[in-house]
Amino acid sequence: MDYLPIFCQLKQKACLLVGGGEVAERKARLLLAAGAQLTVNALEFSTQFHHWAEQQQLTLVKAPFSSNLLAGKWLVIACTDSSSINNQVYHAANQQQIFCNVVDDAQHTSFIMPAVIDRSPLVIALSSGGRAPVLIRQLREKLEAQLPQHLGQLAELAGTLRQRVKQQFSKLTARRRFWERFFTHQHLAQSLANRDQQQANQQIEKMFSQHCVDHGEVALVGAGPGDAGLLTLKALQQIQQADVVVYDRLVSAEVMALVRRDATRVFVGKQPGQHCITQEKINQTLLTLAQQGLRVVRLKGGDPFIFGRGGEELQALAQAGIPFSVVPGITAASGCSAYSGIPLTHRDHAQSLCLITGHTKQDRQLNWSQLANTQQTLVFYMGLAQAAEIQQQLLDHRMPASTAVALIENGTTRQQRVVVGRLDQLTLLANQVVSPSLIIIGNVVQLRQQLNWFHGEQDDSAVTPMVSLLR
Ligand code: SAH
Numbered sequence: 298m299d300y301l302p303i304f305c306q307l308k309q310k311a312c313l314l315v316g317g318g319e320v321a322e323r324k325a326r327l328l329l330a331a332g333a334q335l336t337v338n339a340l341e342f343s344t345q346f347h348h349w350a351e352q353q354q355l356t357l358v359k360a361p362f363s364s365n366l367l368a369g370k371w372l373v374i375a376c377t378d379s380s381s382i383n384n385q386v387y388h389a390a391n392q393q394q395i396f397c398n399v400v401d402d403a404q405h406t407s408f409i410m411p412a413v414i415d416r417s418p419l420v421i422a423l424s425s426g427g428r429a430p431v432l433i434r435q436l437r438e439k440l441e442a443q444l445p446q447h448l449g450q451l452a453e454l455a456g457t458l459r460q461r462v463k464q465q466f467s468k469l470t471a472r473r474r475f476w477e478r479f480f481t482h483q484h485l486a487q488s489l490a491n492r493d494q495q496q497a498n499q500q501i502e503k504m505f506s507q508h509c510v511d512h513g514e515v516a517l518v519g520a521g522p523g524d525a526g527l528l529t530l531k532a533l534q535q536i537q538q539a540d541v542v543v544y545d546r547l548v549s550a551e552v553m554a555l556v557r558r559d560a561t562r563v564f565v566g567k568q569p570g571q572h573c574i575t576q577e578k579i580n581q582t583l584l585t586l587a588q589q590g591l592r593v594v595r596l597k598g599g600d601p602f603i604f605g606r607g608g609e610e611l612q613a614l615a616q617a618g619i620p621f622s623v624v625p626g627i628t629a630a631s632g633c634s635a636y637s638g639i640p641l642t643h644r645d646h647a648q649s650l651c652l653i654t655g656h657t658k659q660d661r662q663l664n665w666s667q668l669a670n671t672q673q674t675l676v677f678y679m680g681l682a683q684a685a686e687i688q689q690q691l692l693d694h695r696m697p698a699s700t701a702v703a704l705i706e707n708g709t710t711r712q713q714r715v716v717v718g719r720l721d722q723l724t725l726l727a728n729q730v731v732s733p734s735l736i737i738i739g740n741v742v743q744l745r746q747q748l749n750w751f752h753g754e755q756d757d758s759a760v761t762p763m764v765s766l767l768r
Contacts, residue, residue: 299426300409308332311369315362315386316376317342320400324374327410329354338366339377364389372408376400403427412437416449418456447489451480454489458501465505470540470590477538478504513587515614517607519600519626520544523710525551527632531624536560539594541586543579547598547733549710560594576606580613587619598733600628604654604678628652630676633708633735637715638748641674646740649673655680655687655736669694674739681734684727691720691738701742706730713753717742 312328314321317339325346328335335355337346342357350357358366362382367373373395375386380402387405390397399405403426411422412433421440423433455476466472479485482504488497516535521527528536536542536556544553546566556562563582567573586593601607601623614621630652634641641650651668656679668675669691680687681704692698698721706714718726720738727736 300424302411302422302424304420304422305331305372307372309334310371311336313338313366313370313373314376315339315366315373315382316378316400317346317357318376318378319343320376321374322346324376324400324410325349325355327413328374333372336366336370338362362386364393367393367395370395373397374400374410414440414444416444416446416452419448419452445486445490447486450489451486454497454501455479461505468590470592474592475504512620513589513591513593514620514622515583515587515593515595516622516624517595517597517601517611518624519605519628520548520552520596520598521627522547522599522629522632522708523549523551524632524636525549525555527627527709528552528555529624529626532626535594535624536596538592540591542594542596543582543586544596545598548596549598551710552596556596576609580610583610583614584617584619587614588617597626598629599632600626603628603630603652629678629708629733629735630737633705634676634737636709636713636751637703637705637737638745638750639703639737639742640744640748641676641737641741643741643744646744647672647674651675653677653680655683663690665690665694669696671696671700671740674737674741677736677738680736681727681730681732684736685724687736687738688720688723696720696738700738701740702726703737703742703745704730704734705737706732706734707753708733708735711753713751715745715749717745 307328308331310333312333312335314325314328314335314337317337321337321339322343322345325335325337329349336358337355338358338360340359340361342359346355346357349355362385367389373386373390375383375397376399377383383399383402384405387397387399391407396408397406398408398410403409409424409427411424414421414423414437421444423436425433462472462475466475482500485497485500488494488500516539518532518535519529520532533555536552539557539560541561541563542556543563543565545564553562563586565574565579565582583593583595595601595610597605597607599605602625607623611621611623630641642648649672651673653663653668653675655677657663677683677687691700698719700720701717702720702723703715703717704726706712714730716726716729723736
């Protein structure tokens, strides 16, 4: 970090501005808004400065710069046309250990002025340390557009309620929950936007009177197939409000980086060389954490209700009377299909779609004759180890050997790899990819030739010619 961002309390504090032109005006406006006691030194002043002086908002010193002017000042800004005068101001201020900003001169500056989004008392400051001003301007425009005007009022209101909230809710988690509700309360926001103070007060009283839940809860959240951009807004909200996140191997590092920094992370996936944590143990972990009054997010790759055992975990919670909710995610089939340019249905090629697990409980058999239908798309999850069986069964049930198949490894991530071939090569193809990989079988795979748009770091070029017949 090149600069430490701090917000200075400048009310009634003497500050010096050297320069009397347009740029100086902009700086003066900011310093005055912060309540500084401002002296402005220049040989000439714009009319605005004379106007401010007449209104006694600042003092003008029409004279060459002299270091005497620095006496008693907390902060100095130099923005004259002359770099030698600016230099002089900077060195004199430095000698007296007074923070000095020279406008547009990163060399001679001991503090910088950030771009500001002002929703006072909420203030957002942005800086690139002078490196990318256009980026800063764009970000500022984005934030300006996204942050509603009433945010300032909301922050102001929060300030007046802090003491009361502390008194009413002794536990930290209960307080945090109150504030999370407060800042996302649609009706309160609307009342503030409408400047309807009476209605806002009623809503606040209602929030206080509502029993603030102190028992835990679990949100079963789908993290999508890898690309963090595929998280839903709700999933993002949940992982940013969680006390604990219980996650497994399929949740990408990119997604985990978005989890609230202070949240505890509990890994329940399989680690190399270690046994899988049993499903019972995971159910018990969720239960114990929720019973401690924590807000638990059970984060799962893809969609939690598609081959995610989400149903089993919720059944255990339901039995114990723990409140829960579910946030769907983009399942691997959707993610891999989109990022490999293989539509799962197409009016000319597939009228139905089957999502199938390669891992069935031993007594559960798949209906192969139904699956071997060429007018549907088959998507096998966890199918790598069973590739030989899948190939054999489909061929035995008269699916043409030339049916197109694709295997998508690490779909939607930058490491995505896709291998394409024919059904009678499936076993060979499966040896060319590693887990997690998805198998797509059906005529739709051929559309990839035309529709492939996503190029991960390890693109098709890495695939041997034998397995890329259809490209
Ligand atoms: N609930 C998850 C599926 C879990 S089963 C979902 O809805 O996507 C695990 C299997 O999903 C893996 O064996 C693999 O077949 C598939 N899978 C998950 N993420 C994947 C990815 N990024 N790329 C390819 N396959 C993936």
